[in-house]
Amino acid sequence: MTQDPLLSVQNVTTQFVTEEGIVRAVDDLSFDVHRGETLGLVGESGAGKSVAIRSIMRLISSPGEIVSGTITYKGHVILDRSQGPDGEVRDGEAMLSEAEMRSKIRGREIALIFQDPMESLNPVFTIGSQLREFIEINRDLSNAEAKAEAIELLREVGIPEAESRYHEYPHQFSGGMRQRVLIAMALACKPDLIIADEPTTALDVTVEGQILDLIEQLKTEYETSFIWVTHDMGVVAEICDRVNVMYLGELIEQAPVDELFHETKHPYTEALLRSIPKPHETTGEFDPIRGIMPDGMNAPSGCRFHPRCPDAREVCMSVHPDLREIDDGQNAACLKYDVFDADYDDSPPLVVDENGERVPAETVESVGGDD
Amino acid sequence: MTASGEFETGDANRHSGTATGTTDSTDDVLLKVDGLSKHFPVESGLFSGLNVSWDGRVPSVGYGREYLKAVDDVSFEIRRGETLGLVGESGCGKSTLARTILRLLEPSSGSIEFEGRDITTLGGEDLRQQRRNMQMVFQDPQSSLNPRQKIGQIVEEPLKTHGLLDDEGRETRARELLERVGLDSDHYNRYPHEFSGGQRQRVNLARALALDPDLIICDEPVASLDVSIQAQVLNTMTELQEEFGLTYLFIAHDLSVIRQISDRVAVMYLGKIVELGNKEAVYENPKHPYTKALLDSIPVPDPRKRSERETLGGDLPSPVNPPSGCRFRTRCPELIAPDAYDFSDAEWAALRELIRTIDRQLVEPSPPEALRRQFLNDVDLPAAADESVERALELFADGEPDRAAELLSESFVAPSVCARDVPSYEVDSTNGTEARFVACHRYAEETPTE
Ligand SMILES: Nc1ncnc2c1ncn2[C@@H]1O[C@H](COP(=O)(O)OP(=O)(O)OP(=O)(O)O)[C@@H](O)[C@H]1O
Ligand code: SF4
Ligand code: SF4
Numbered sequence: 001m002t003q004d005p006l007l008s009v010q011n012v013t014t015q016f017v018t019e020e021g022i023v024r025a026v027d028d029l030s031f032d033v034h035r036g037e038t039l040g041l042v043g044e045s046g047a048g049k050s051v052a053i054r055s056i057m058r059l060i061s062s063p064g065e066i067v068s069g070t071i072t073y074k075g076h077v078i079l080d081r082s083q084g085p086d087g088e089v090r091d092g093e094a095m096l097s098e099a100e101m102r103s104k105i106r107g108r109e110i111a112l113i114f115q116d117p118m119e120s121l122n123p124v125f126t127i128g129s130q131l132r133e134f135i136e137i138n139r140d141l142s143n144a145e146a147k148a149e150a151i152e153l154l155r156e157v158g159i160p161e162a163e164s165r166y167h168e169y170p171h172q173f174s175g176g177m178r179q180r181v182l183i184a185m186a187l188a189c190k191p192d193l194i195i196a197d198e199p200t201t202a203l204d205v206t207v208e209g210q211i212l213d214l215i216e217q218l219k220t221e222y223e224t225s226f227i228w229v230t231h232d233m234g235v236v237a238e239i240c241d242r243v244n245v246m247y248l249g250e251l252i253e254q255a256p257v258d259e260l261f262h263e264t265k266h267p268y269t270e271a272l273l274r275s276i277p278k279p280h281e282t283t284g285e286f287d288p289i290r291g292i293m294p295d296g297m298n299a300p301s302g303c304r305f306h307p308r309c310p311d312a313r314e315v316c317m318s319v320h321p322d323l324r325e326i327d328d329g330q331n332a333a334c335l336k337y338d339v340f341d342a343d344y345d346d347s348p349p350l351v352v353d354e355n356g357e358r359v360p361a362e363t364v365e366s367v368g369g370d371d
Numbered sequence: 372m373t374a375s376g377e378f379e380t381g382d383a384n385r386h387s388g389t390a391t392g393t394t395d396s397t398d399d400v401l402l403k404v405d406g407l408s409k410h411f412p413v414e415s416g417l418f419s420g421l422n423v424s425w426d427g428r429v430p431s432v433g434y435g436r437e438y439l440k441a442v443d444d445v446s447f448e449i450r451r452g453e454t455l456g457l458v459g460e461s462g463c464g465k466s467t468l469a470r471t472i473l474r475l476l477e478p479s480s481g482s483i484e485f486e487g488r489d490i491t492t493l494g495g496e497d498l499r500q501q502r503r504n505m506q507m508v509f510q511d512p513q514s515s516l517n518p519r520q521k522i523g524q525i526v527e528e529p530l531k532t533h534g535l536l537d538d539e540g541r542e543t544r545a546r547e548l549l550e551r552v553g554l555d556s557d558h559y560n561r562y563p564h565e566f567s568g569g570q571r572q573r574v575n576l577a578r579a580l581a582l583d584p585d586l587i588i589c590d591e592p593v594a595s596l597d598v599s600i601q602a603q604v605l606n607t608m609t610e611l612q613e614e615f616g617l618t619y620l621f622i623a624h625d626l627s628v629i630r631q632i633s634d635r636v637a638v639m640y641l642g643k644i645v646e647l648g649n650k651e652a653v654y655e656n657p658k659h660p661y662t663k664a665l666l667d668s669i670p671v672p673d674p675r676k677r678s679e680r681e682t683l684g685g686d687l688p689s690p691v692n693p694p695s696g697c698r699f700r701t702r703c704p705e706l707i708a709p710d711a712y713d714f715s716d717a718e719w720a721a722l723r724e725l726i727r728t729i730d731r732q733l734v735e736p737s738p739p740e741a742l743r744r745q746f747l748n749d750v751d752l753p754a755a756a757d758e759s760v761e762r763a764l765e766l767f768a769d770g771e772p773d774r775a776a777e778l779l780s781e782s783f784v785a786p787s788v789c790a791r792d793v794p795s796y797e798v799d800s801t802n803g804t805e806a807r808f809v810a811c812h813r814y815a816e817e818t819p820t821e
């Protein structure tokens with residue numbers, strides 16, 4: 001791709017200050033979104049997916065704070081922030097103000113769709129009036145024009161009987177239809193980028209299929225780019241061009257979708273793919289990822305995946321791998337690859353302790369009878 | 372105390388089922404549900420103004436009362452030691468069915484037999500005793516655990532309620548159960564908030580096992596868990612089943628999970644079971660158009676298989692006024708053509724697409740020629756059919772979409788067998804000797820049930 005990226009996210013770190021300490025919910029995140037592409041953002045709960053996209057929209061509020069990073073979108077500087085040695089954050093001059101974010105970016109240039117449409121719809125107003133008002137505010141249209149546009153959009157996203165449905169309330173719509181309304185709202189300003197946070201997770205599989213078809217159709221029609229946040233590898237395979245995999249606040253693999261599934265590089269991605277129950281074959285056994293996802297407060301040292309990684313070696317406990325290119329266009333953060341030059345091959349493998357976690361071989365014996 | 376089998380329950384009902392004069396073939400049937408329905412009364416459509424019945428049918432009961440048919444005439448059996456998977460989309464009645472079987476809801480009609488004993492109308496102490504044999508595990512491990520109770524108390528609670536064992540005995544049993552579900556016996560003194568979702572679901576499993584039940588009904592037990600944790604919990608459930616000789620009714624909307632865990636599968640749509648059979652047979656050779664549609668709509672976790680997904684159109688009809696005949700007919704891609712016209716497959720397919728579009732008003736009012744060009748370009752409908760179509764297209768062009776839809780529905784859908792009769796057939800399974808239940812008129816040449 002020779003064009004400049006539509007959106008460029010560089011070294012963004014967002015943290016939350018809690019009573020128990022500081023959690024880096026998003027740690028040094030970097031990626032690009034190109035025009036017309038759908039970028040997947042994948043990970044289990046707690047990986048930091050939602051914080052990542054809220055950071056892009058600058059929708060992080062106390063006790064959370066974006067502490068550093070730059071984000072540019074079509075020449076706009078959404079974020080340009082650095083942290084001085086005193087811990088104070090400093091913003092660059094070109095960075096958009098909160099007012100500019102509201103008037104120029106959010107909804108107009110970049111639209112957001114959430115998992116639960118009820119969060120974004122007001123239960124006491126009709127679907128139509130909410131959509132019309134949104135259009136009226138964001139595009140210079142008269143009341144009547146906005147209404148016509150709203151009905152047209154409802155029809156476009158496949159709401160049956162759009163004209164009479166216009167006058168109904170959110171609770172009279174099924175979950176799938178509400179999600180269609182949010183898509184209509186997202187489309188209202190013809191944004192170049194739509195960020196969707198688990199938009200089909202709460203939907204039934206047949207309804208999800210309808211929404212995926214709709215997105216596919218809108219993509220060809222409007223050439224909109226998407227960041228699609230999900231934990232469902234089936235959906236990823238279905239609609240994404242490239243994929244970012246997150247684990248405990250960090251990107252651990254970045255790859256074109258075919259490579260991600262067929263030439264998986266990172267052991268976590270591999271384990272994740274193995275653990276999904278297959279709809280089209282009976283495997284008999286499930287192959288879970290061992291152990292549990294640690295919380296952000298107690299992120300493991302070295303490679304954060306090491307307590308659960310089947311390939312973990314002692315070096316993984318102390319050396320923190322950054323994201324590096326392993327193959328053409330495919331990046332991974334794993335010391336077992338030569339580019340890291342981490343002496344992985346000579347390092348002794350970790351063994352599984354009684355909690356199913358990976359630890360050095362000696363500790364298992366010495367810990368022995370302990371809890 | 373070791374394995375659960377030796378656990379002294381002192382339950383008089385426990386083995387009585389096998390003593391009754393059941394026949395050989397039903398000997399291993401643990402639970403038998405026959406014609407079970409659960410209807411909820413709802414505000415009358417006359418007053419709410421929302422649920423106008425398209426068929427113009429009057430509500431079945433007087434006083435303007437209408438009923439939401441959450442579960443309607445459902446029959447199946449579960450054999451001892453097996454897992455019956457119950458799959459279907461949101462609102463199809465899975466949870467209502469589970470709660471009705473457990474008698475947490477009163478059945479509207481039909482019967483429930485447990486070990487050959489009719490428990491449909493059991494009450495008081497008898498029902499309480501019966502419940503010991505039938506436990507439930509719910510979806511949300513958070514809300515089903517009391518945050519102020521320690522894990523140990525939670526697991527012991529059912530034992531206490533039934534006055535079983537002394538304090539010490541209960542603690543021993545609870546600790547043992549914790550270990551069996553993959554937790555630590557030392558977790559006994561901890562509180563639920565100290566545990567992850569997957570661990571909390573294990574606590575729920577331990578509690579469900581406390582009374583050594585025969586049947587556990589699991590309602591979406593892993594739906595709220597991450598995939599990697601889901602797999603861990605499902606593996607534990609499979610191990611527990613073998614160890615304790617458990618029978619599961621396993622409810623989920625996730626077809627992949629159901630496939631891995633079940634022996635037989637029942638597929639539910641709008642209050643009814645539409646297909647039931649051996650798991651491999653149902654997944655490898657689905658017969659009911661809804662089962663096919665469900666399986667085809669799963670996004671396959673492989674980007675090289677993108678084109679394999681297919682989409683089922685339309686919305687779930689209201690369970691207050693479900694469609695006549697086959698409930699799936701408003702969305703069915705295989706709807707059977709009415710006998711009156713001699714449609715070719717292509718003609719019928721094109722006409723159905725037109726009917727669907729007009730019914731759902733997916734296009735703006737447009738001149739008849741335009742819609743003809745869009746939908747009926749390649750087909751030549753029989754004259755009688757064409758006449759009705761032309762009249763409907765004119766109505767639609769004149770801004771009368773409802774009347775247009777009504778006319779098309781009267782002419783082409785109402786006369787179809789799918790709209791006239793409720794389908795119910797036994798079909799010989801191709802993958803084995805076991806018969807399969809399919810509620811679809813496409814299988815009418817096979818024996819109807821009843
Ligand atoms: N107490 C009740 N009163 C009235 N209607 C009810 C009641 N409980 C359930 N329903 C209705 O019965 C139908 C079946 O609901 P049920 O909860 O059994 O579905 P489900 O298959 O378990 O769905 P999900 O997958 O969303 O859990 C729905 O239309 C629901 O709204
Ligand atoms: S760095 Fe080590 S622990 Fe981390 S993913 Fe690679 S092999 Fe596993
Ligand atoms: S009975 Fe008719 S409408 Fe129902 S599933 Fe079969 S073909 Fe489809």
Ligand SMILES: [Mg+2]
Binds near residue numbers: 465466467590
């Ligand atoms: Mg339910």
